[in-house]
Amino acid sequence: MKILVCVSKTPDTTSKIAFTDGNSKFDENGVQWIINPYDEWYSLVRAIELKEKDPATTVHLVTVGGADAEPIIRKALALGGDEAIRVNADGSDSYFIASQIAAIAKDGYDLVFTGKETIDYNGSSIGAMVAELLDVPYISLATKFELNGTTATVTREIEGGEEVAELALPAVVSCQKGVAEQRIPNMRGIMAARTKPLKVVEPAATDTLTSIVSFELPPAKAGVKLVSPDNVGELVRLLHEEAKAI
Amino acid sequence: MSVLIFVDHSEGHIKKASFEALTYGAKIAEQTGTTAEALVLGTVSDDLAALGKYGVKKVHQVNNESLNHLDAQVYAKVIAEAATASGATVVVISHTQTGKAIAGRVAVRLKAGLVAGACALPDTSNGFVVKKTVFSGKAFANVSISSPVKVISLNPNSYTTIAGEGTAEVSQLSIAVDAPKVKVTAVNKVSGEIPLTEAEIVVSGGRGLKGPENWGILLDLAKELGAATACSRPVGDAHWRPHHEHVGQTGVQVAPNLYIAIGISGAIQHLAGVNRSKIIVVINKDPEAPFFKAADYGIVGDAFEVVPKLTEEIKKMKAK
Ligand SMILES: Cc1cc2nc3c(=O)[nH]c(=O)nc-3n(C[C@H](O)[C@H](O)[C@H](O)COP(=O)(O)OP(=O)(O)OC[C@H]3O[C@@H](n4cnc5c(N)ncnc54)[C@H](O)[C@@H]3O)c2cc1C
Numbered sequence: 016m017k018i019l020v021c022v023s024k025t026p027d028t029t030s031k032i033a034f035t036d037g038n039s040k041f042d043e044n045g046v047q048w049i050i051n052p053y054d055e056w057y058s059l060v061r062a063i064e065l066k067e068k069d070p071a072t073t074v075h076l077v078t079v080g081g082a083d084a085e086p087i088i089r090k091a092l093a094l095g096g097d098e099a100i101r102v103n104a105d106g107s108d109s110y111f112i113a114s115q116i117a118a119i120a121k122d123g124y125d126l127v128f129t130g131k132e133t134i135d136y137n138g139s140s141i142g143a144m145v146a147e148l149l150d151v152p153y154i155s156l157a158t159k160f161e162l163n164g165t166t167a168t169v170t171r172e173i174e175g176g177e178e179v180a181e182l183a184l185p186a187v188v189s190c191q192k193g194v195a196e197q198r199i200p201n202m203r204g205i206m207a208a209r210t211k212p213l214k215v216v217e218p219a220a221t222d223t224l225t226s227i228v229s230f231e232l233p234p235a236k237a238g239v240k241l242v243s244p245d246n247v248g249e250l251v252r253l254l255h256e257e258a259k260a261i
Numbered sequence: 262m263s264v265l266i267f268v269d270h271s272e273g274h275i276k277k278a279s280f281e282a283l284t285y286g287a288k289i290a291e292q293t294g295t296t297a298e299a300l301v302l303g304t305v306s307d308d309l310a311a312l313g314k315y316g317v318k319k320v321h322q323v324n325n326e327s328l329n330h331l332d333a334q335v336y337a338k339v340i341a342e343a344a345t346a347s348g349a350t351v352v353v354i355s356h357t358q359t360g361k362a363i364a365g366r367v368a369v370r371l372k373a374g375l376v377a378g379a380c381a382l383p384d385t386s387n388g389f390v391v392k393k394t395v396f397s398g399k400a401f402a403n404v405s406i407s408s409p410v411k412v413i414s415l416n417p418n419s420y421t422t423i424a425g426e427g428t429a430e431v432s433q434l435s436i437a438v439d440a441p442k443v444k445v446t447a448v449n450k451v452s453g454e455i456p457l458t459e460a461e462i463v464v465s466g467g468r469g470l471k472g473p474e475n476w477g478i479l480l481d482l483a484k485e486l487g488a489a490t491a492c493s494r495p496v497g498d499a500h501w502r503p504h505h506e507h508v509g510q511t512g513v514q515v516a517p518n519l520y521i522a523i524g525i526s527g528a529i530q531h532l533a534g535v536n537r538s539k540i541i542v543v544i545n546k547d548p549e550a551p552f553f554k555a556a557d558y559g560i561v562g563d564a565f566e567v568v569p570k571l572t573e574e575i576k577k578m579k580a581k
Pocket residue numbers: 028052466467468469470492493494495496507508509510511512523524525526527528529530531534544545546547550562563564565
């Protein structure tokens with residue numbers, strides 16, 4: 016079994032969100048970079064668990080990003096996984112990124128894991144694109160993933176509940192909470208990660224179909240209107256008459 | 262040329278998010294001087310001609326039983342073929358659980374640029390630029406699509422449905438449907454509850470409620486408001502409430518008209534899942550709780566006293 020885990024680099028959730036260059040670029044000043052939490056906590060850990068159960072399984076990581084993505088790849092390798100591939104390209108267009116991942120995934124992978132979404136771009140679409148490029152099934156928003164030979168049983172989130180599905184690999188699965196439990200890298204993992212292979216490849220020629228023109232911050236809230244706990248009726252009046260929310 | 266809107270349904274009924282998508286798509290058609298057409302896959306019991314109310318001229322249906330369960334691979338092929346058949350230059354899909362499974366695939370099949378999580382109409386004055394939420398609702402990006410065909414997946418609750426007059430012409434499309442490769446073996450819907458991501462009002466509780474035995478006051482309030490219930494992550498982790506209720510960066514992202522947070526401090530990871538809500542009400546006994554900074558209305562007070570009073574006052578208002 017060959018598993019490919021997609022990992023991306025995102026600003027830590029507590030980062031201040033600000034923009035520079037006439038609001039066209041994210042302000043990276045003082046930003047702490049992390050592995051996208053859905054990739055780190057769920058898809059990567061599940062892939063490692065599958066390898067722990069079956070030593071014949073290999074887990075490779077792929078990221079599409081510049082050299083500045085290497086620290087987070089090393090951290091991902093410290094959690095587990097055999098080797099990493101970095102496609103040396105920057106870009107925010109999902110089609111471009113998905114095409115790079117698909118070009119690598121064509122190399123005999125049985126299973127491609129992505130996270131549910133990136134916490135910076137919030138596309139929740141790369142997995143679907145990779146699956147289409149490979150012409151294999153896609154299970155989105157998985158909350159459980161079990162493997163029996165080459166048959167996968169996956170539980171996924173649907174509107175108002177969950178659905179259990181069975182499918183034969185190869186497939187692409189996007190993972191979220193429930194698939195695995197977060198792990199912390201240990202010293203042995205960190206030492207081992209230093210010598211694990213990290214291959215850098217140049218991007219495949221592909222089109223870019225979208226580009227970010229500018230960013231905006233939401234208008235500042237007017238400030239909270241406080242109501243006294245002894246006058247709860249006033250809150251109901253405000254919600255009804257002013258906010259028209261009830 | 263057309264704008265094609267994918268219409269999703271569950272148990273025979275068209276979903277709320279799809280009405281928003283229809284209104285949104287019809288507006289784009291008006292803006293770009295084309296017609297809006299809808300696409301329905303599988304069997305529905307609702308009257309499809311009535312979708313004309315939202316501004317679509319035609320409704321195409323592919324009434325094939327194997328489309329009653331979602332297999333993203335099968336769906337994408339059918340949607341892309343229908344889009345090509347109707348000469349669609351824009352395809353609109355809702356950014357719901359179903360939409361997230363298919364939008365990327367449809368975009369690839371059509372070699373179309375995708376903006377996923379759109380929250381406003383495109384600006385077509387100079388190219389085609391769509392605003393979307395980024396950084397988990399903390400900012401927006403204006404994204405330009407350069408391909409001839411464009412796919413937009415629209416965030417639920419971000420575009421208001423407008424129902425007017427009109428009937429659409431309903432026709433059956435004959436498109437070959439592949440056998441699904443994904444076999445659905447069980448569907449577990451939390452029956453009787455309002456799905457969190459579709460709810461107009463969400464009542465949410467945090468660690469301030471002290472324990473699962475105290476949730477009654479919150480459930481009473483939710484019932485009175487016809488609201489869905491949610492919780493903070495520690496509440497889900499401690500199994501005070503079911504896991505699927507946990508909202509935030511690592512849980513469900515919601516964007517209701519009204520979000521009422523009770524005994525929740527308002528940590529940044531919690532806000533990441535709720536800050537697209539239109540109106541936020543915070544009830545917390547600590548005036549320094551960070552949530553007040555993100556709120557529109559607030560009460561500094563003890564939830565155990567305030568919440569039952571709130572339920573009573575809402576009852577009184579409704580009785581009027
Ligand atoms: C990487 C990461 C991801 C995370 N993801 C999420 C996420 O997705 N969702 C999430 O919710 N959290 C998430 N968290 C956790 C988050 O940081 C907070 O710890 C959590 O949201 C706090 O939950 P809480 O507000 O219920 O509890 P607390 O922070 O303990 O707050 C309880 C609040 O209740 C108030 N209170 C106490 N008694 C009363 C009373 N009688 N009446 C009224 N108010 C009262 C207190 O003043 C306090 O403000 C994440 C954390 C990390 C590090």
